[in-house]
Amino acid sequence: MNSADGTGGGGGGVHMDGRAAPLPRADIDGMKRRLHNHLRHSLGRGPVGSGAMDWYLALALCTRDLMVESWMDSSHRAYRSDAKRVYYLSMEFLIGRSLVANLLASGSLELARQTLTDMGLDFQAICDCEPEAALGNGGLGRLAACLMESMATLGIPARGYGIYYDYGMFSQYIEDGQQVELPERWLRNGNVWAFERQDRTVPVRFFGYTRAGVDAHGHESHQWIGNDEVLAQANDLLVAGHGCWTVNAIRLWSARASREFDLRRFNQGDYINAVAEQSFSESLSNVLYPDDSTSVGKALRLKQEYFFVAASLHDIVRRFRRNHTDFTKFPEKVAIQLNDTHPALAVPELMRLFVDEHGLDWQDAWALCTGTFAYTNHTLLPEALETWPVGLLGDMLPRHLEIIYEINHRFLERVRRRSTVPDDARVARLSMIQEGGERRVRMAHLAFVGSHRVNGVAALHTQLMRAGIFADLHHEFPERIVNKTNGITPRRWLHEANRPLAGLIGRHVGDGWVANLEDLRGLLPLAEDAGFQTDFRAVKRLNKEALSAYIKQSVGVEVDPDSLFDVQVKRIHEYKRQLLNVLHVVTLYNRIRDGDAGADDQPPRTVILAGKAAPAYYMAKLIVRLIHDVARVINADPVVAGRLRLVFVPNYNVSVAERIIPAADLSEQISTAGTEASGTGNMKLALNGALTIGTRDGANIEIGDEVGEDNIFFFGLEAAQAEALRHNGGHDPWRYYTGDPELHRVLDMIGRGAFCHDDPDRYRPIVDSLTRHGDHYLLMADYADYIATQERVGTAWRDQDTWTRKAILNVARMGRFSSDVTVMDYAQDIWKVSARLEEGETVG
């Protein structure tokens, strides 16, 4: 299985672009035979007339063959040893493409490349045929993908559970400078990486009513008579660990109409409506909600949440019962991680299975439940916290609402018993039911109380959880909240995404870093080495040329690879402050046009943004449009030609990220302090040798701890200062507007149509939000320091040797942010599972 590029970035004999020396003829001929075999027998085609898509499918099938063998092996190993398993429940898995990742994991990338090239085919074009598995919005879904890959690499028996959406994240097109969303039917040509399990279905009920009674032993019993049923069908997506020793699966459920329920309807004689209802129930898994920052509160969303939770728990319990006759060992064998509150209904669902279906008594069932679940919180933004109206939840899931009430009742009894003085306000804050107006279920409370561990995703975020929204719960359960700083998999985000850098690193310190990212510390002595610096710059230059070509082709703008590539790529959101970035661009524009002396010392810059706005998020879409209007004016102005460019790369997704990140010089991580839970884009960019300009927010702080204050550009208010300013009513944006002439001018230009003469009021709402409506994200307060810090960045860039040294130090010190480290921490502290290392491996 291991060929020349078996483990690393290339080893000896690798060219700068990451290509290895020619492989033996026999290997290439063998690969050719396998490709032709699949083309013929799996796809029913001959080589004549086969296009790139056919060759993609044939190559993917060859690669899958390798993976299936180790999948079977790893499944049997886990089954035989009855090892504890990790189940990762997530509404989103933002996987991206799989072919190159799997070729690398199985050590056959070079073999594939050389074989296809030898056949006169365009390897890159064939890889680009793969549709994007964009079953997620952003950071949360991408974290799920990184953790699944690390679990496989570490040999942890694990399975992901989620939804097999027909339509993943929308494609973003730009028309007249505005975002247009287009549906993306990513399964159009099937999916080589998933096995559809037509035979593996689970009935999931909705609506109906409950019946209380007494069972044969005289105990109180409850029954839920559902009124509606949908089948969940399993689709298993393979996830290969590095070296392909372990292959795990993500089981994604798709909705199928239930035969039993259909027959009832068809028998009523209304054929047309019965068919319509059939496709209605199948529409459940149709589409991913494209909003990652607000809780949408739609019934269909709640239905999706219960659908995948119910099917997954059924599956988990069934698998447990193959080896066990009772449930006493459930938490010893099963760890369930809830990725945010979207799967929080797993808590009442498991209680229902234990108590109603298997006759356990409540207290025993509750101990098993809390021993099994752990919950990851991803955001403190109030608008993103999920709550469901009691009426809606009780209608759709009547038994679950009863169980939630019972959990809450017992929990609040405990609270009252333990408190010395009665405090109704505190009890109300702790309650799972939010009173006042429409009564709603607080999903974060439910997930928190139902779990034995609750984690934040960066040190600051965890600290803010303890002090803020979870303060009362933290007081009740002081051991429960723990930190697990996010991480990224080095396989995708360096080994695959940046082949030139992976090759360069491999030539100097070997390839151990691919499985043990701390090995990058071997680069530390090379940071000062003039020869290594030159090679490092050459690699970055190569990546910038590649990105420039992509920008030319996708946006039509010519950019200069010698300019500073200043990159902000992430979802468009007010708290992430792409607008602050635009204010800087316009400031630079003015300074250059004014012939400002300071501007002459500044290097040429190419500011690159990318990201999607939620379709219903008005401000975010207006910001996308502003970026385009500003870009149009700046890029056409001869006065700033060669000194400033602004580019928006459309349709940001994992594959676009893999193109942009290796080419970045500067990483913009400029969220209002206290709003970005962790960030993982910050880690990807630093690992690829970009220096960070950022606030002391999320994982930026920990990145700063690792790389050293001299090698990162921090600016702006800290979280505590931002909080104090906002909540003591001390923020007076108007003061900054009137007090800073440069800011004043920039805002007036934007607000009065300097970038959109045809419609001068277009950006009035943006400027008003800053000057008149409170400037919630404190752009006005951070502007001056941001501009000053950007000047320091520009000055630092002028000294290329020092800049390169800092960039190398960033790469060398990113080991801590490998998702392998994150997973090891979850494994030891939360899941209590051991990673099984194969001979010779030293991960963790």
Ligand SMILES: *Cc1c(COP(=O)(O)O)cnc(C)c1O
């Ligand atoms: C990593 C990643 C994100 C998260 O980026 P942040 O900067 O942490 O918000 C979002 N989308 C994609 C496609 C990613 O790869």
